[in-house]
Amino acid sequence: MADRVTVIGWDGSPLTDTARAALGAATLVAGAAHHLALPEVPHAAERIRLGSLTLAARRIAAHRGTAVVLADGDPGFFGVVRTLRAPEFGLEVEVVPAVSAVAAAFARAGMPWDDAQVVVAHRRTLRRAVNVCRAHPxxxxxxxxxxxxxxxxxxxxxxxxxxxxxxxLGTAREQVTVVTSDKAPDHTWRDPNVVIVIGGHTAAGTAPEGGGWIAGRDPAAGPRGWVQPDERYAAPGDAGSVTGTGHGTGAGSGTGPRLGEGETQLLRAAQLARLGPRVGDLVWDIGCGSGAFATEAARAGAAVIAVDHDPGACARTESAARRHGVLLQVVRGAAPHVLENLPEPDVVRVGGGGAAVVSAVADRRPQRIVTHAATRDAAERVGRDLSEHGYRVECALLQSVELDTRAWTETERNVAFLLTGVLADRAP
Incomplete structure (x- = not known):
């Protein structure tokens, strides 16, 4: 039985001496059709066309002889090495790497890629890959x-x-094409291929001139804190209240820029904690108001669609996203009707519209829904509806009191019922 396998990366360049020696001694060679057609593959070797990596690994482990696996690019980068190293196969893996397909693609485009997100799109992961393309430039x-x-x-x-x-890439049929995303469905594309997706304004977290310190989006970019003070989301020069479409819970006479009622910093922090938006998620923010919640969710790396019927709220949300260097999509329209044509969400915040909107959202079966109510009766109505839709409901009464620390006197009090619905059959 084979206890050792050599994995050779191939990027179209001539094989190295090490790769040639390993391939020449192989009694079993596994790879795609174009790999098995290479002249260096021994005529007498058993050949396995790679389909299921698990099945191929089992055949390699059971083979009595010397095994080689050929793979495109760097086989340790989203490649076969992870499967072959699984303990169940008992294989010792030696790797002869080549230039990864991602590195080659960016080289053809003449672009740096240390600030890029890299994802794999299969049928089961396609939607999450698209969400990353929505959220990152x-x-x-x-x-x-x-x-x-x-x-x-x-x-x-x-x-x-x-x-x-x-x-x-790396073959005589290599071709690089630049198209807009709306034109891509009009063509038939050859496999294998890599797609570099570019768009939106320059986001916070891309590498500065001269290079950054971490690959991908810099998690330390931007101001510190999971949520930002309300004044960061007030329009520049606006010292008054920014009226949103959320249902109100605010009271008091706080000074300085204020957001719409129901958009306080502490309530927003609690909503974000309950939803937990993450890379690959699509978040709906319905009744986006100032854009504070939508922007915070986008700062977490999630794709965000912000919805509001008020053109002023849409404009404020777009402005907040630009100021904070994040990408999100703003859709103007009245819920629940505007939601019908939106792509499926993972988590949803309902900031306005009440029980009717919550019910319409629950029909779409996101993993989590968070909303708030000003009264116990309203909270009970929403909670019952979520329960009837199969959600496990949590409710908390939140009260925050702002104090002037010079005199330790109360300046503003906010009270809200925070409701969270968790779909049991989709809970992570």
């Missing part, structure tokens, strides 16, 4: 059949992006 997508450039373009409807599509 530079993404490399390693595609697969049925989850390629055309499917990416279709799911990005309403969001403008530029695609750099690199087909069959």
């Amino acid at each position: 530079k993404v490399a997508v390693l595609t697969s059949p049925g989850a390629g450039p055309a499917e990416l373009g279709l799911l990005l409807e309403g969001v403008h992006r530029t695609f750099v599509i690199c087909e069959e």
Whole structure:
């Protein structure tokens, strides 16, 4: 039985001496069709066309002889090495790497990629890969059949992006094409391919001139804190209240810029904690008001669609996103009707619209829904509706009191019933 396997990366360049020696001694070679057609593959070797990596690994482990696996690019980067190293196969893995497909794609585009997000798109992960493309200005997508450039373009409807599509890198049929995302579904693309997705303004967290310190988005970029003070979301020069569409819970006479009622910093922090938006998620923020919650969710790396019927709220949300260097989509319209054509959400905050909107959201079956109410009766109505939709309901009465620390006197008091619905069959 084989206890050792050599994995050779191939990027179209001539094989190294080490790779040639390993391949020449192989009695079993596994790879894609174009790998098995290489002239260096021994004629007498058993050949396995890679489909299921698990099945291939079992055959390699059971083989009596010397095994080699050929893979595109760097096989340790979203490649076969992880599968082959699983303890159940008992294989010792030696790797001869090559240039990864992602590095080659960015090289063809003449772009740096240390500030890019890298995702793999299969049929089961396509939606999450698209959400990363919504939320980040530079993404490399390693595609697969049925989850390629055309499917990416279709799911990005309403969001403008530029695609750099690199087909069959390293081969004589290599081709690099630049198209807008809405045009990608009009073509048939050859596999394998890598799609570089570019779009939106420069976001906070991209590498500064001269390079950054961490690959991908810098988690330390921007101001410290999971949520920002309300004044950071007031329009520049606005010292008064920013009226949102959320249902109000505020009271008191606080000074300085204020957001709409129900948009306080502490309530927003509690809502974010309950929803837990993360990279790959799509968040709906219904009744976005000032854009504070939508911006905070986008700062967490999630894709966000902010919805409001008020054109002023939409403009404030777009402005807040620009100031904080995040990408999000703003949709103007009245809920629940405007929600019908939106892509499926993972988590939803309902900031306005009451029980009717919460019910319409629950019909779409997101993992979590968070909302708030000003009275116990309203909270009970929403809670009952969420329960009837199969959600486990949690409710907390939140009260915050702002104090002037010079005299330790109360300046503002806010009270809200915070409701969270968790869908049992989709809970992570």
